[in-house]
Amino acid sequence: MIRRDILVIGGGPSGLCAAIAAAKSGATVLLVERSKYLGGQLVKQTHMFFGSEKQYASKRGIDIGKTLAEEVTSHENIKILTDTTALGIYEDGVVTLEQRKNQEEIYIKVRPKSIIVGTGALEKSLPFPNNDLPGIYGAGAVQTLMNEYLVKPGNRVLMVGAGNIGLIISYQLLQAGVEVAGIIDASSNIGGYLVHASKIRRSGVPILTGYTIVKAEGENHLEKATIAKVDQNWKPIPGTEKEMDVDVICISVGLTPSSAFFWQGGCDMEYVRELGGYVPKRNKYLQTTVENIYVAGDSAGIEEASSAMVEGSIAGLAASHDLGLVYEAYDQEMEELLQELQALRGGEKGGHVRKGYEKAGL
Amino acid sequence: MLRTTGVPTEQELDAVFPSKERLEKGPVVVVECFETIPCNPCYTACHSGGIRAFKNIIDLPTVDYEECNGCTLCISSCPGLAIMVIDYRYHKDYVKMTIPFEFSPLPKPEDWVMGLNRNGKEVKRVQVLSVKNTKHLDKTPMISIAVPKGQFKEIRNIRVGDL
Numbered sequence: 001m002i003r004r005d006i007l008v009i010g011g012g013p014s015g016l017c018a019a020i021a022a023a024k025s026g027a028t029v030l031l032v033e034r035s036k037y038l039g040g041q042l043v044k045q046t047h048m049f050f051g052s053e054k055q056y057a058s059k060r061g062i063d064i065g066k067t068l069a070e071e072v073t074s075h076e077n078i079k080i081l082t083d084t085t086a087l088g089i090y091e092d093g094v095v096t097l098e099q100r101k102n103q104e105e106i107y108i109k110v111r112p113k114s115i116i117v118g119t120g121a122l123e124k125s126l127p128f129p130n131n132d133l134p135g136i137y138g139a140g141a142v143q144t145l146m147n148e149y150l151v152k153p154g155n156r157v158l159m160v161g162a163g164n165i166g167l168i169i170s171y172q173l174l175q176a177g178v179e180v181a182g183i184i185d186a187s188s189n190i191g192g193y194l195v196h197a198s199k200i201r202r203s204g205v206p207i208l209t210g211y212t213i214v215k216a217e218g219e220n221h222l223e224k225a226t227i228a229k230v231d232q233n234w235k236p237i238p239g240t241e242k243e244m245d246v247d248v249i250c251i252s253v254g255l256t257p258s259s260a261f262f263w264q265g266g267c268d269m270e271y272v273r274e275l276g277g278y279v280p281k282r283n284k285y286l287q288t289t290v291e292n293i294y295v296a297g298d299s300a301g302i303e304e305a306s307s308a309m310v311e312g313s314i315a316g317l318a319a320s321h322d323l324g325l326v327y328e329a330y331d332q333e334m335e336e337l338l339q340e341l342q343a344l345r346g347g348e349k350g351g352h353v354r355k356g357y358e359k360a361g362l
Numbered sequence: 363m364l365r366t367t368g369v370p371t372e373q374e375l376d377a378v379f380p381s382k383e384r385l386e387k388g389p390v391v392v393v394e395c396f397e398t399i400p401c402n403p404c405y406t407a408c409h410s411g412g413i414r415a416f417k418n419i420i421d422l423p424t425v426d427y428e429e430c431n432g433c434t435l436c437i438s439s440c441p442g443l444a445i446m447v448i449d450y451r452y453h454k455d456y457v458k459m460t461i462p463f464e465f466s467p468l469p470k471p472e473d474w475v476m477g478l479n480r481n482g483k484e485v486k487r488v489q490v491l492s493v494k495n496t497k498h499l500d501k502t503p504m505i506s507i508a509v510p511k512g513q514f515k516e517i518r519n520i521r522v523g524d525l
Contacts (some may be wrong), residue, residue: 007439048402048440048441048500048502049441049444050399050401050441051400051401051419052401052402052403052406052419053402053403053406053439057401057402057403057441058403058439058441058500059408059439059500060500060501125418148489167504174465175465175466177466189365189366190365190366190367190368193364193378193397193399193442194364194368194396194397195394195397195399195440195441195442195443195444196442197364197367197368198364198369198442198444198480199365199442199443199444200368200372201368201369201371201477201480201481201482202479202480202481202518202519203478203482203519204478204481204482204483204484205482206364207367207368209367210366249458269368306400342399343418343419344400344419345400345419346398346400346418346419346420347398347400347420348397348398349397349398349399350400350420
């Protein structure tokens, strides 16, 4: 049985920042990450980040991931288990883990005083005929193949979804020398940042808003996609179909918070459309209704990695503070973090998220 | 238009382009940032006071044309690649346009490349004047091209190879 003050589940942007904040304020931390590497989705993000200097603006995600991972690794209060999956939270407060080591699976029990869950999100998909043909990927898979394994997913791509992920991955496909035949989105507007849209557009990629995918076709793998205009109810309008010769369809239609641990832990849950699905109710310090379970990052609601990092720091400081550990800079740092988070959620684009957080707040 | 296609309109562009008088005074920045998103590296990168201080991180950047000296420091700091610098006095018939370019292969000085508009459509072949790719630019190289004075509002990107 491992005993630690705080268990952080997930080594992505929120989990890394949570571990750093908890450790520097005096807690002993166990950080558990499913994959072989720390960094979560940051390891694939070759583009520059928005935000302010505090959230590493204009640095590339991949470099931010490295910086945070180095900080976590060098901290004596943080024990790290990679290649380790958290399996469940039990009623007596024990969390079980499965670690993969030398082709063996090791079962580990942990009894933390508090838990910070930063498990990120899952991709949504779309139903359409033949959507199981080889060549049809989720956006995460395309980014993993391309930026982690250096494998081109194909030669000519139809991107479904003009949110930030769809736009950014289209740009990265162009950088990898893959043709992007077009980006479609059923919404009448581009959902992602317009600067991303503009930089892809001026490379010649058409962005078609008000279009959806109708079907995919191909013998053994994807050869053709049919798209069509949608009406006000997002139903395809007959006669507006267009065929596109593509060997890849990349589905980028949003994410949903990974919430299994909160259900298991008995947290009050709420379905919040603006945050992508079921999320735990939480106070402004990201404490859920189960007093020793905290939430941070996309598992708290779908947002940008910059806010995930700030949330991680908030949850880390709060969890440590609530255990009675004294950290002199607590008040000042917490106040600054709460202000940073509010600033990141400002503006036109933040309206959606602000509304979601109101609904999920305690 | 911008919201549905990613291409700014004439009017939107006019609002962020410096005046003719300012252009004639020397190099100056053009910031094509039309949406309030939480982002301020253009301001933090600026050493001359050309990008005015942000009151709030979601403010749109605004340019103080008296202070901007077209130094190009902000170009590669913009995560949206929305910034370029125009030197209108470079030549009597051409402006020197400096844009960010994150594709490989990079062109070389004196190469001819295809000038593209904001729709990605071909406008005109243009010649590369210089290529900067220092460590400080952090993989966002800057390419300077000579653009005919009649087309400097049209061209915003380049394609390298197959002209």
